[in-house]
Amino acid sequence: MMERYTKTISDIRARIRAAAVRANRDPDDISLVAATKTRNADEVRAAIVSGVDACGENRVQEMLAKLEEGAYHGAPLHFIGHLQTNKVRSVVGRVSLIQSLDSIKLAKEIDTAAKNLGIKQEVLVEINIGEEKNKSGFLPNDVYDAVKEITQFDGIVLRGLMAIPPIGSNAVPSVTYFSQINKIFVDITPNLLDNGKKHILSMGMSDDFEAAVECGSTMVRVGSAIFGER
Numbered sequence: 001m002m003e004r005y006t007k008t009i010s011d012i013r014a015r016i017r018a019a020a021v022r023a024n025r026d027p028d029d030i031s032l033v034a035a036t037k038t039r040n041a042d043e044v045r046a047a048i049v050s051g052v053d054a055c056g057e058n059r060v061q062e063m064l065a066k067l068e069e070g071a072y073h074g075a076p077l078h079f080i081g082h083l084q085t086n087k088v089r090s091v092v093g094r095v096s097l098i099q100s101l102d103s104i105k106l107a108k109e110i111d112t113a114a115k116n117l118g119i120k121q122e123v124l125v126e127i128n129i130g131e132e133k134n135k136s137g138f139l140p141n142d143v144y145d146a147v148k149e150i151t152q153f154d155g156i157v158l159r160g161l162m163a164i165p166p167i168g169s170n171a172v173p174s175v176t177y178f179s180q181i182n183k184i185f186v187d188i189t190p191n192l193l194d195n196g197k198k199h200i201l202s203m204g205m206s207d208d209f210e211a212a213v214e215c216g217s218t219m220v221r222v223g224s225a226i227f228g229e230r
Contacts, residue, residue: 005050008226012209013051016220019213030213033078035205035223037062041071047226048075056080056099056221060087067094080162080221082136085109093117099162099202099221102126102136107150114155122157124202125150127184129177130166137163140184147188160200160218161185165208174208178215185216 009032017027034052036044037059044055044066055072057063058081066072076096083091083100091098092113101107101123114121125147128137138146143161151158161184165177185201204212206225213220 005046005226009047009050009052012222012225015210016213019210023214023216025213025216029218031200031219033080033202033219033221034226035080035221036066036071036227037081037223039223039227041066041069043227044071045073048072052226054078054096057095058082060084060090063094064090089113092121093119097122097124097159097200099124100126100136101150102128102138104146104149107153107156111153111155120155120157122159123150124160124162124200125158127161127163127181129163129181132166135164140180143184144188157197159197160189160202162200162202164203164205175211175215178203178208178212178217182216 012032016030016032020027020030031053033054033056034047036055036057048055052075054076056078063079078097078099079091079095080099082102083098083106085106088109092110098110098121101110110121110123125143126137127143128135128139131139147158150156161181163181165174181203182201189199200219201217202219202221203217204220206222209220209222
């Protein structure tokens with residue numbers, strides 16, 4: 001398993017580097033997050049040893065079970081799935097980054113939980129870039145106001161944006177959405193994300209991370225390209 005993951009992750013790194021070079025970007029500016037949904041603790045450990053920068057979990061209960069097993073030792077843990085407000089306390093303080101802040105209501109819950117722990121929780125604001133009714137996230141036209149409000153919470157450190165373009169749409173290619181997201185990111189970063197840390201634009205997954213990198217992504221979330229199909 002270890003040998004296979006090492007080669008696979010090395011190949012993904014090479015593809016990231018090539019995409020960055022095509023866009024005249026520094027490849028070292030792009031982080032690789034292993035999307036570890038449904039993967040067992042041994043698979044997660046192997047991915048970490050093989051060189052991913054962080055692990056991302058979608059489900060709270062699965063994350064807590066793997067934490068008990070020590071699965072994430074050696075890499076930061078991110079929460080990348082939809083986070084229900086009633087599960088915020090199980091996540092805040094256990095992860096280094098919540099990538100899926102999708103409402104002001106959720107921001108208030110995260111803020112309260114973080115302040116109760118005496119910490120500042122780092123987050124990304126999720127954009128519903130395709131304005132899909134069945135998907136969470138702020139609509140593009142609402143992002144600026146949302147970011148402005150979220151930066152006022154004392155228990156939250158806003159690091160940037162995250163988005164997932166519509167899947168399976170032939171009408172609009174992913175690169176079009178990635179370009180739209182990057183424009184929003186560039187527009188808001190100078191004014192609202194001055195937190196002294198590297199700003200994050202998390203977009204791109206197994207099928208499209210190269211296009212995302214070419215459009216400005218600083219963090220890609222890769223699952224099946226590392227682990228194989230579920």
